[in-house]
Amino acid sequence: MQPEIRAAWYADELGPAKVVFLRPMPRMAAVVVVDNVALGPAIGGVRLSPAVSVAEVSRLARAMTLKNAAAGLPHGGGKSGIYLAPSMDGAPREREMRAFARAIEQLTDYIPGPDMGTDEGCMAFVHDEIGRAVGLPSVLGGIPLDELGATGYGLACCVDALAADKLIDLAGARVVVQGFGAVGTHVVMNLAGRGARVIAVSDAEGAVHREEGLDVEALLATKRAGKPVSAFPGGRAVDRDDILWLECELLVPAAGPDVFTERNASRVQAKVVLQGANIPATPEAERIFHKRGVLCLPDIIANAGGVICAAMEYAGGTRAQAFAAIEEKLHANTAELVDRVSADGVLPRQAAGAMAVGRLHTAAGYRRHF
Numbered sequence: 001m002q003p004e005i006r007a008a009w010y011a012d013e014l015g016p017a018k019v020v021f022l023r024p025m026p027r028m029a030a031v032v033v034v035d036n037v038a039l040g041p042a043i044g045g046v047r048l049s050p051a052v053s054v055a056e057v058s059r060l061a062r063a064m065t066l067k068n069a070a071a072g073l074p075h076g077g078g079k080s081g082i083y084l085a086p087s088m089d090g091a092p093r094e095r096e097m098r099a100f101a102r103a104i105e106q107l108t109d110y111i112p113g114p115d116m117g118t119d120e121g122c123m124a125f126v127h128d129e130i131g132r133a134v135g136l137p138s139v140l141g142g143i144p145l146d147e148l149g150a151t152g153y154g155l156a157c158c159v160d161a162l163a164a165d166k167l168i169d170l171a172g173a174r175v176v177v178q179g180f181g182a183v184g185t186h187v188v189m190n191l192a193g194r195g196a197r198v199i200a201v202s203d204a205e206g207a208v209h210r211e212e213g214l215d216v217e218a219l220l221a222t223k224r225a226g227k228p229v230s231a232f233p234g235g236r237a238v239d240r241d242d243i244l245w246l247e248c249e250l251l252v253p254a255a256g257p258d259v260f261t262e263r264n265a266s267r268v269q270a271k272v273v274l275q276g277a278n279i280p281a282t283p284e285a286e287r288i289f290h291k292r293g294v295l296c297l298p299d300i301i302a303n304a305g306g307v308i309c310a311a312m313e314y315a316g317g318t319r320a321q322a323f324a325a326i327e328e329k330l331h332a333n334t335a336e337l338v339d340r341v342s343a344d345g346v347l348p349r350q351a352a353g354a355m356a357v358g359r360l361h362t363a364a365g366y367r368r369h370f
Ligand SMILES: NC(=O)c1ccc[n+]([C@@H]2O[C@H](COP(=O)([O-])OP(=O)(O)OC[C@H]3O[C@@H](n4cnc5c(N)ncnc54)[C@H](O)[C@@H]3O)[C@@H](O)[C@H]2O)c1
Pocket: 145, 146, 150, 151, 178, 179, 180, 181, 182, 183, 184, 202, 203, 204, 205, 240, 254, 255, 256, 257, 276, 277, 278, 303, 304, 306, 307
């Protein structure tokens, strides 16, 4: 009997360029989606999880194509998934990562980086095998983007551009941040450093609120002590999701996907939503924000700081060069996005998509068609 074959992804003019299924070793399966390489070799993370699906990897690869193009990077978008339970002790999976690296050795148009379930140690093993990976330990020339807060810094650069356009006044602006990890902590530090008032922060366990503004340094010390934000004595502990509906100038989702949906988007009382997380709002929620006059800066523009840093690392750049590139690109992109939204009356997501696809079409014109 013939085995049944079903395609669980779709293709359009942008990609995918290739979808490769791999069996690097027994009881380990992997998929690599190289979505689009018009701008250069695809950069995208390696997601290691027992639940990762081909459809999810395809969607994430497309998001990387758009994010890298919008950021003006000489890289296409890709992503890979490894079907394997993360190790119990959190140690890098050396044998598995080396086997995965060998299996992708010939896929020279894909440059792997860390993602859920993998870290810089994993990337060091991949690099040792095939000489190709980003997100490396600093001893190997890596720029530790989470430790340095590349994405949080980039988000603050977007806010600078909004302030320059008089769309927000940073002095005393009320800021609410969902998620207090690599992205959330650094956006809080950067915005507080610019004179904003961080009034509420949440993590997976709870939230803390103080209308007069939280003492950010003391809050970070609580985090460094391994405690949840709700244990911070300098504010009132509240239910985790209550802070999402507070009146504020700036709301930064920096945790998981699909936080805002058509069921709750009308409850948001922020002037600006800055997408630190990937896809924190559904398309319906983004339409509701737009209709209500809430400016929602999409992930593919706003949270590109991390991948800009990774691309600079790949090009052999320094930390200072990486941060200068983040500032320049995110400032310019936010200003262009705002112009397009007001000139064309389109949703920010459409404007961001048009910026990315325009660059992809121009680059595709330089590729061999025969
Ligand atoms: N790290 C980067 O450079 C980067 C770049 C682009 C996008 N992102 C996206 O940003 C998001 C955060 O990434 P990160 O690197 O900071 O992750 P992280 O694991 O360092 O931090 C996540 C934080 O969110 C909190 N959290 C989880 N569920 C929550 C909930 N329901 N409510 C409130 N808080 C919750 C966790 O407690 C933790 O504080 C993810 O969606 C990630 O894909 C990260």
